[in-house]
Amino acid sequence: MGPSFSTDSSQVSTKLTIWESSLPMLVNHSAEPLPSPDGFFTTYNKEATHFRLHLQLPSARLLRHAFLLAEANNVRDNRGQILSTFGTVLKMDSTKKVVKKLSGEGHCSAEWLTSIGNEYSQIVTFVLTCEESTEKLEPMCRGVMERFRLANQPVPSILYVDRGCCRAQGPTAVETLFWSWVDSGTVVRLDIFHWIHRFDAAVRTESHSKYAVFKSALAGAVLAYNRADLELLIKAVRAKDPTALNAVTDEDVVRLFISREQLKRHVRRVTQGAQVMFRLTDLAIEELKGPAGLDKSGVSLFKTPAAIDEMWAAQQRHLECIQDPPDINMYRVARTTTINKVHVPYYKCLRGNNSLEGFHKALPNMIPESTPHRLSTASTPAAGSCSERLLMSPLMSCSGWNTCLARVQENRASFLLRTL
Ligand SMILES: [Zn+2]
Structure with a gap:
């Protein structure tokens, strides 16, 4: 495949130089040496003449330079x-x-x-x-x-x-x-996940056994699953074996048979409002400040009660600005898929x-x-x-x-x- 040419004469010259310099080395080893251009490619052509006797590919660095020179012509596009x-x-x-x-x-x-x-x-x-x-x-x-x-x-x-x-x-x-x-x-x-991540500054270590519980409680305080989407996904999962799953409760179907990835792709989530979010976050923090926040060795999840209180006070400023704006759909349907012959939307979150x-x-x-x-x-x-x-x-x-x-x-x- 030959080189591409632009209408700019200087760029044509540069590209021809790259092409001609590469040609004798890669294709025609018996050709007469080409006229040597100035600068960088002069050195390269001397090496190319030498390479006719010892077949070698150019260095990765040289190829990269040639590629980037060629790409410079596409900057405008x-x-x-x-x-x-x-x-x-x-x-x-x-x-x-x-x-x-x-x-x-x-x-x-x-x-x-x-x-x-x-x-x-x-x-x-x-x-x-x-x-x-x-x-x-x-x-x-x-x-x-x-x-x-x-x-x-x-x-x-x-x-x-x-x-x-x-x-x-x-x-x-x-x-x-x-x-x-x-x-x-x-x-x-x-x-939202930056807001949740900021609480880490008041946590003793991410390897604490109660860390995942705390993060899950924060995510649950901020976002709730859309009930209609969840019911459709449960129906699709039950369709695999209606008789056997008839005795299983919806909660257990979600817990035992639905993966986090399925929830993420097929069930939309909505922000719960600042008041609900405040109440649920406050509840989780107060609970984990007590015995529920200790690991098996009796070490608390939080660095100190004062540290988590201070962080929570600072975070309350953002309770309004992590809410979804009203009247804006935060999801689009990327495609429709089927689970056990039940059509289920595959959502892409815009949030x-x-x-x-x-x-x-x-x-x-x-x-x-x-x-x-x-x-x-x-x-x-x-x-x-x-x-x-x-x-x-x-x-x-x-x-x-x-x-x-x-x-x-x-x-x-x-x-x-x-x-x-
Ligand atoms: Zn804010």
Whole structure:
């Protein structure tokens, strides 16, 4: 397969150089040496001549450089792919793990990658910054709001964050960053599992035997299962052997025959309201502060009663901002499946930052170990400016991720159409 060419003469020249340099080594060992271009590829061509006698593949580093030079030509397309991605339930999250993979000129010039995802787990925008501050994030937030406006997209209904949601007085950090959307009706919500995770600071250790009970009680205080969905799932499970399961209670069917994964996929959950949540959380904490919170050695789950009381008092501020907004469906039906010949919806939850955090975990694996610091030489015009080179790896990864997810959505849509 030959190289692709752009209309830009400098880029064509660079790509031809890569192609021609590779050609004698990989294909035509008897060919006359090609004219040597300047810089990096001059050295490479000398090596290529030598390789004709000793057949060897180029190093992984050289192949990576050639690949990234070729990809530099696709930056505009990758950027356009991300800039044409919108959404109604957005999530914002930051990570340090991605930037640790970057080296070359950009090394140590950025600490954080902050991105905004949508309800389909696609990336709407991202930015590399040296700190996770309002000042540094403001240009990205201003840009994405302007993009939605220019594209005549409705303002998002919800924005999930893991910090900066509530403040005793005045506008919060997130409200300041997204003031235009908040003014137009976007509600800011704290990710529920971040709220639950914060209680860990008052827990002695996660390996305590009562830790799982406490976490389960907190999750149960915040979210309740949809009764109609649960009854349908119980009916589907009973259909496997109606006679034998007739004597089993619904509670035991759930406990013995339904997995956590089935509950997650086929039963929607709703937030219970601030008052119910307060009562159930308070009850669980008071119970576990006593003998119920001791392990077999008599060690308490909580560091001290004062520590959990202090944490609970701080967490009460967020009771309202972890509630689902009214009139917004927090689930979509991804597909319909059958369990024992009973049709059951397969739900995809739109709530929270989970999908974006999953992307942040996967992203470091998509970035090569070493970024192309040699692309800074003057002989590689296709590589662009320093900031473009630093952004290239995450840009390629985000664009590829979005394209993949778009194909999944198309396949699901065609599957649903076929089943109608
Ligand atoms: Zn809050």
